[in-house]
Amino acid sequence: xxxxxxxxxxxxxxxxxxxxxxxxxxxxxxxxxxxxxxxxxxxxxxxxxxxxxxxxxxxxxxxxxxxxxxxxxxxxxxxxxxxxxxxxxxxxxxxxxxxxxxxxxxxxxxxxxxxxxxxxxxxxxxxxxxxxxxxxxxxxxxxxxxxxxxxxxxxxxxxxxxxxxxxxxxxxxxxxxxxxxxxxxxxxxxxxxxxxxxxxxxxxxxxxxxxxxxxxxxxxxxxxxxxxxxxxxxxxxxxxxxxxxxxxxxxxxxxxxxxxxxxxxxxxxxxxxxxxxxxxxxxxxxxxxxxxxxxxxxxxxxxxxxxxxxxxxxxxxxxxxxxxxxxxxxxxxxxxxxxxxxxxxxxxxxxxxxxxxxxxxxxxxxxxxxxxxxxxxxxxxxxxxxxxxxxxxxxxxxxxxx
Numbered sequence: 288x289x290x291x292x293x294x295x296x297x298x299x300x301x302x303x304x305x306x307x308x309x310x311x312x313x314x315x316x317x318x319x320x321x322x323x324x325x326x327x328x329x330x331x332x333x334x335x336x337x338x339x340x341x342x343x344x345x346x347x348x349x350x351x352x353x354x355x356x357x358x359x360x361x362x363x364x365x366x367x368x369x370x371x372x373x374x375x376x377x378x379x380x381x382x383x384x385x386x387x388x389x390x391x392x393x394x395x396x397x398x399x400x401x402x403x404x405x406x407x408x409x410x411x412x413x414x415x416x417x418x419x420x421x422x423x424x425x426x427x428x429x430x431x432x433x434x435x436x437x438x439x440x441x442x443x444x445x446x447x448x449x450x451x452x453x454x455x456x457x458x459x460x461x462x463x464x465x466x467x468x469x470x471x472x473x474x475x476x477x478x479x480x481x482x483x484x485x486x487x488x489x490x491x492x493x494x495x496x497x498x499x500x501x502x503x504x505x506x507x508x509x510x511x512x513x514x515x516x517x518x519x520x521x522x523x524x525x526x527x528x529x530x531x532x533x534x535x536x537x538x539x540x541x542x543x544x545x546x547x548x549x550x551x552x553x554x555x556x557x558x559x560x561x562x563x564x565x566x567x568x569x570x571x572x573x574x575x576x577x578x579x580x581x582x583x584x585x586x587x588x589x590x591x592x593x594x595x596x597x598x599x600x601x602x603x604x605x606x607x608x609x610x611x612x613x614x615x616x617x618x619x620x621x622x623x624x625x626x627x628x629x630x631x632x633x634x635x636x637x638x639x640x641x642x643x644x645x646x647x648x649x650x651x652x653x654x655x656x657x658x659x660x661x662x663x664x665x666x667x668x669x670x671x672x673x674x675x676x677x678x679x680x681x682x683x684x685x686x687x688x689x
Contacts, residue, residue, distance in 0.1 A: 296424075297423065299422045300419040301419060303415055304415050304656035309324065311644070320648055322648045322650055323648060324650045325650060325666050325677050327666055328614065329668055330528065330533065332579075333531060334532050335576075335579040337571060337576060338571050340571075341567050342568040344567070345563065346564055350564065351564065353560055353563070355560065356384075356551050356560050357383065357384040357385065357560075358384060358560065359385075359563070359566050359570070361566075361570045362385055362539075362566045363384075364380065365569070366378075366385070366539050366541065368573070369573045374510070375508075376510055376541070378541045382541055382543070382547050383539060383540070384550050385560075385569070386539060386540060386554065387536045387538070387558050388536045389539075390416060391536075392523045392539065392540045393417070393458075393491065394420045394424070396491060396521055396550065397426060399549040399550055399552075400455060400456070400489065400549075401425055401426035401456075402426075403425045404425075405425075405453055405454075405455040406426065406427045406428075406429045406455060406456075407421045407429065407456040407457075407458060408446070408450070408454060408457045408458065408488075409430050410440070410441040410459070411431060411659045412433070412439060412616060412654065412658055413460070413657055414463075414465070414493070414657075415652075418658070426455065429449055431446075431449050432658070432659055438468050438607070439463065439607070439616070440468050441459075443481045446478055446481045446482075452487070454485065455487070455489060457478075457488055457490050459492050459509060460495075461492070461494070461496075461506065462497070462500060462609070464614060465657050465662075465664040466614070466616040467608075467609020467610055467612040467613075467614055467616070468610060469506060469611050470509075471507060472507045472511060472512045475507065475508075475512035476513060479512060479515075479516055483516075488519070489520070490509060490521070491520070491523060492509050492522050494506070494522065496528055496612040496613075498528075498529040498584065499529070499583075499584055499611050499612055500584065500611040501588045501591060501611060502610065508522075521540055521543075521546060522541040522542060523538065523539075524539055524541075525537055525539060529580055530580070531583070532565075532569070535562070535565040535569065536561060536565060537562075537566065587613050587667060590613075591615070593675070594665075597682070598615060598681070600682075601681060601682050601685050603622045603685055603688075604619055604621060605617070614664050614666055614667065615665050616663075616664050617665060618661070619639045619662060619663055622688065623635065623636075623639070623661050625688040627642055627646070627688060628646075633688070636660045636661040636662055636663055639653070639661070640652065642684065646684045647681065647684040649677050649680045652664045652665075
């Protein structure tokens with residue numbers, strides 16, 4: 288018996304690196320230091336008024352009690368309508384479940400399906416929580432490095448090479464956190480052509496950034512390219528990023544009935560139903576006026592373009608243009624091997640990130656957290672003034688290296 292009071296499934300994971308970086312930046316700010324925090328992946332806009340009003344109306348009419356475990360009929364109908372309208376996907380109410388955020392949906396999906404030793408293919412760069420959620424569910428994350436030369440996307444050959452008899456899931460995030468890379472229908476079809484040969488492999492699509500896309504086009508869905516994969520695919524999404532509703536904690540899953548029923552069972556014994564008031568707000572978000580989405584994406588695009596130009600003008604840094612999401616994944620290979628004014632050698636991207644924080648007060652997250660180095664991620668979900676200040680400080684810090 289282990290001498291630790293903490294279970295092995297928890298000891299094998301680590302705290303979220305992005306959360307830790309944000310906490311460190313906030314601690315330095317509390318100490319009185321001037322910090323430009325470019326860590327947090329959270330819209331800086333207020334939740335639209337009509338959504339907040341829907342929440343207030345729900346409270347006023349007494350919608351403050353438990354709901355059905357899978358979510359209110361109103362919310363699930365809104366999700367069904369959204370998937371049909373925007374993605375061309377058809378689901379019944381009993382194939383939908385609302386969750387306390389998309390993160391909860393992903394973790395719970397692993398919890399209901401993974402046995403010890405089961406493998407999950409996670410293309411890197413990946414959202415920091417993916418591998419640890421697999422580990423916490425007794426699975427084995429199989430990370431596949433997707434280099435910048437391939438636009439940070441998984442190729443069919445890489446997928447084929449990664450699949451083993453133990454493979455249980457392929458996890459796809461498009462547009463991606465941290466790179467903003469987005470798959471095309473043709474790329475999805477090529478991946479599906481590999482997957483059809485391996486019927487034991489399920490697919491999870493994390494679509495949380497689908498609306499934050501900068502070319503004016505709708506983000507294609509994996510199931511549009513491979514409808515025959517419907518019974519092997521879980522669609523995960525939520526309202527957090529699209530509608531500036533991170534604190535409302537509403538995600539959702541659409542998928543095969545057996546998986547959704549298993550999620551319902553697990554969540555009924557763990558988190559319970561998600562917040563009734565948040566569900567009313569989410570239904571209003573999905574059903575209501577979508578102008579906020581268009582307007583916010585236009586602002587994100589302006590920020591992306593301005594920040595990208597500033598970063599790419601700094602010697603030693605470069606950044607591929609992201610198709611979506613609200614991050615820049617900055618290549619800092621040109622700084623590795625340089626020395627700080629204090630004489631410290633920058634050996635890896637973690638050293639670069641610490642140098643930027645300590646020398647000029649800019650907080651970003653090291654590429655090691657996302658499984659591909661040497662890079663760092665900065666968020667553009669903040670004002671253009673803050674982004675300009677951050678870029679000016681980064682340029683000054685880089686100029687002082689030798």
